[in-house]
Amino acid sequence: MTSIAQLLDAPVTPACDPGLATPTWDFDALPTYGPGASVADVVPAATTNARSRPGQLPIAYQRMTNDELHARIAAAKASLGDRVVILGHYYQRDEIVAYADFVGDSFQLAGAALTRPDAEAIVFCGVHFMAETADILAREEQTVILPNLAAGCSMADMADEDSVEAAWAELAQVYRFDPDETVGPDWFERHPGGKLPVVPVTYMNSSAALKAFCGRHGGIVCTSSNARTVLEWAFARGERVLFFPDQHLGRNTAKAMGVPLAAMPMWNPRKPLGGNDAEALRDARVILWHGFCSVHKRFTTAQIAAAREAHPGVQVVVHPECPMAVVDAADAAGSTELIRQFVADAEPGSTIAIGTEINMVNRLAAQHPDKTIFCLDPVVCPCSTMYRIHPGYLAWTLESLAAGEVVNEIQVDPDVARHARTALERMLAAAPKPLTGTPSTSTTSTSSTTGGPR
Secondary structure, three states: OOEHHHHHOOOOOOOOOOOOOOOOOEEOOEEOOOOOOOOOOOOOOOOOOHHHOOOOOOHHHHOOEHHHHHHHHHHHHHHHHHHEEEEEEOOOOHHHHOOOOEEEOHHHHHHHHHHOOOOOEEEEEOOHHHHHHHHHHOOOOOEEEOOOOOOOOOOHHHOOHHHHHHHHHHHHHHHOOOOOOOEOOOHHHHOOOOOEOOEEEEEOOOOHHHHHHHHHEOOEEEOOOOHHHHHHHHHHHEOOEEEEOOHHHHHHHHHHOOOOHHHOOEEOOOOHHHHOOHHHHHOOOEEEEOOOOOOHHHOOHHHHHHHHHHOOOOEEEEOOOOOHHHHHHOOEEOOHHHHHHHHHHOOOOOEEEEEOOHHHHHHHHHHOOOOEEEEOOOOOOOOOOHHHOOHHHHHHHHHHHHOOOOOOEEOOOHHHHHHHHHHHHHHHHOOOOOOOOOOOOOOOOOEOOOOOOO
């Protein structure tokens, strides 16, 4: 069997593909395991606190074969029992998903973390902002662990706290409000029928600090599952919305709700007024932050056209983080859970082309051998930051827990957590709705898996 150390010595492959196994980033002087989509990927510079600094995977785990790692993960998980709950995002590798007690999208996993209040530790196999969210919602006595602290999110990094605060101050001049005013949870009860000049909405793919920003200013968090419900909530309470960091989810959701493109100006944080004039901002309904997902941005209408030509009758389903033209050209668009349900509901013999992360597409293809399922992008890139959660890291964190030691803990500052929790609780109360044109399927249940490698 191949060890992690041997994989680290593999020659660099310039293209992206499902079997990519070359190191993409270094820290602590030694290369660590993290094959993914981009050799330009860097370790997140900012972390939740001093304890959240990425730590080197011990050499012993790098040298273990896959069989050794899986045996040790299974043994450690069995010894911990109900003391630990493992959450796995849909985009994780199969060898990580195999050990997850719950598998789902970010909305589902945020709720799943609340279902195990007696667990001493939550091991979140996802990326940094997801583990932060779990820590914010968890009981004070619970420990939240991200197996690899370098698993960040490039989209989340596109909207930092300083840039959003600066944008808020500029918008305050246009809309004539106090940018430092805190809008408490009871503001809307005290002002029945009143509306704020602008309501901040942050996508789940953002730091705890930005979730707290929304909580302080009367805003809310959304996921791809409940973005439409969240925008309806925000429009009922504000004249317009500042939506960050993903422009595509904001544009696709608002467009499906009938908001004209002319009322959705882009905000470029590097330009005065985001590159807009005051009149355009006053006429805006949704102000879109200049951010995007590097994986979903790869999907194109040309890929859809090629799929339709090669496979007459193919059904195309994509994630709403894809560009608007791609969503418009697809047969359906929705969250990772909606995509999963779309495939499950399709008739046997169906051919389905999917525009989302490759690990999920490959897993769906394996789960539905009676259907032809493939990724729209012929040069497939996994989510490189999700890919950083390797079995070596899971074995390390679980065995450390079994030995009474906590490594790679995520802790959110209590004041940040207090305001972020307000925005997150609003999110959890906003039941998901599909985008226009998508199948009317429930997106609120959480998948559960058990057991060892598969």
